[in-house]
Amino acid sequence: MFESMIIKTKKMAEVKFSEEAYNKIQELITRYPEGKQKSALIPALHIAQAESGGWMDVPVLDHVAEILNLNPIEVYEVATFYTMFNLKPVGKYVLEVCQTGPCMVCGSDKIINHIKQKLNIEVGETSADGLFTLKPSECLGACGYAPMMMLGKNYKEHLTVEKVDELIEELRNQA
């Protein structure tokens, strides 16, 4: 089961995070009682993902297990459960467009279809230039500002087709 869900592309020995990331994970561990370092797993995976180009393969997960002194399976269990952890390659920018009821009644389908056409990709795919992945998501808690998408750490709200065009242009120039 896990073979199909998690990819292995490099050896664990090649995985290395920044000094800052290791320090942050060590600080996280101190937030929980002695011996409960497993509690730092989800926050640590967020850091690991950011350190690994937005997605994690087996060696990255194994490395996290090593840092937190856990069995690798404990890390796989969690990484495969939570939607925010990407276990397959993603583009530089992941466009996570909310598609649940409140966004849908405000036109999220139109936004998703527009992105599909503009980038010539299907849902879940990455554009040929490797810049954009379209990842439809379920309710992100921005129902009053619909339609919307999550981009990295921020929300882009009150979307229109024109705003999406501008955003994609802006990101292309940044890349």
Next chain:
Amino acid sequence: MGETLLLLKHRNVTGIRKYDVYREHDGYKAVEKAFNMTTDEILEEVKSSGLRGRGGAGFPTGLKWSFIAKPEGVPRHLVVNADESEPGTFKDRFLMEHIPHLLIEGIIISSYCLGSNVSYIYIRGEYGWIIDILEEAISEAKANGWLGKNIKNSGFDLEIYVHPGAGAYICGEETALLESIEGKRGNPRIKPPFPAVKGLWQRPTVVNNVESIASVGPIINMGGAEYAKIGVGRSTGTKLISACGNINKPGVYEIDMTQTVEEFIYSDDFCGGIANGKRLKACIPGGSSVPMLPANLLLRTAKGEPRYMNYESLSDGGFQTGSMLGSGGFIVLDEDQDIVYHTYTISRFYRHESCGQCSPCREGTHWLEKILKRMSEGHGKMSDIDLLWRVQGNIEGNTICPLGDAAAWPVASVIRHFRDEFEWRVLNGEAALNMRYGLAHYADPIESNKEAE
């Protein structure tokens, strides 16, 4: 009558997110007052306030606190549930984003009352920028002596940590949330034991919603009895309503729960009416898990009385003709909305969010989604309607946690109230994709309600 501002009183004050400004506006006065009270006195104030859990279930907060076990030598914890993920709900986000110190203040008082020296805010991982806001507020509070050892010479120690989730609705369920903080999959636990006895790391734990905890400061400031004078009946205090969908003024409103639903939707103080001059078709008044009501039953109860924006009135008539206040996620649908397709998106949500632990939910949510997808694409059969009814009935009440019920109720309610639209969809096949069913009789007063089964 407009909003009653208690939690959001200072929302328009420039810089209220910062400690200095918050403090100038009577911030942290409730903590000062609480440190001169005994923990029993604080508990009494919260009890007498009548505050009910603002996450959706509406369980009395003071009563929940009174259940916490106090075994000798075992640490206790307060965990704030900021996993806000119920479709239609974005009130906690508004509070944390704009007035984070109100939450910190509530956490200090609540932790003091419960005897928690390390408290956690479990926030959904997607609220990335709010995590930064909270971390900043916590460090400001700490720098000003409101956190750490022997706070303001009270003898009380407290640290607050923000713990992010990673995209799982189920972690809003309190035991799944605790599993998640322990670094596991968000599988809800079987109760009992309740978290108040064995919670986080098997220690006594109270889990409360952001809005509930943020209400504690105002309750201490004004006193429980005064707080209880706001509102009506057992719906005391103020409630944040996050209004969204096809309305002119989506946003977060603080109400004293005495408004009629009609006023809430049409008054310029609140939703400002239906957008684009259209008519009201239906509404989910308390987050996607609660039953959807057609306009007629939303505005008036089956007895023909006006319906109000509070716990009791919204649930008047039970699930046959009523709904719930729930989390306060108020989703409005106009006459052009397609009930079948809308229900499909809601069922897709629950299928996506089911943790997979209980078969009725894991399998049932898949079937609900599949059948509704088929129907909304114009390939439904007439027998699908009864099939949906049966599947939802097999989920409800048969799962460890309420996610199963939450997936079943919306489907049951649309078949109960919008069966003719489902039939119309089946009869018209793919042709219905380019048609709108419109309002039908949903805007007319209903004389008697026909149960689907």
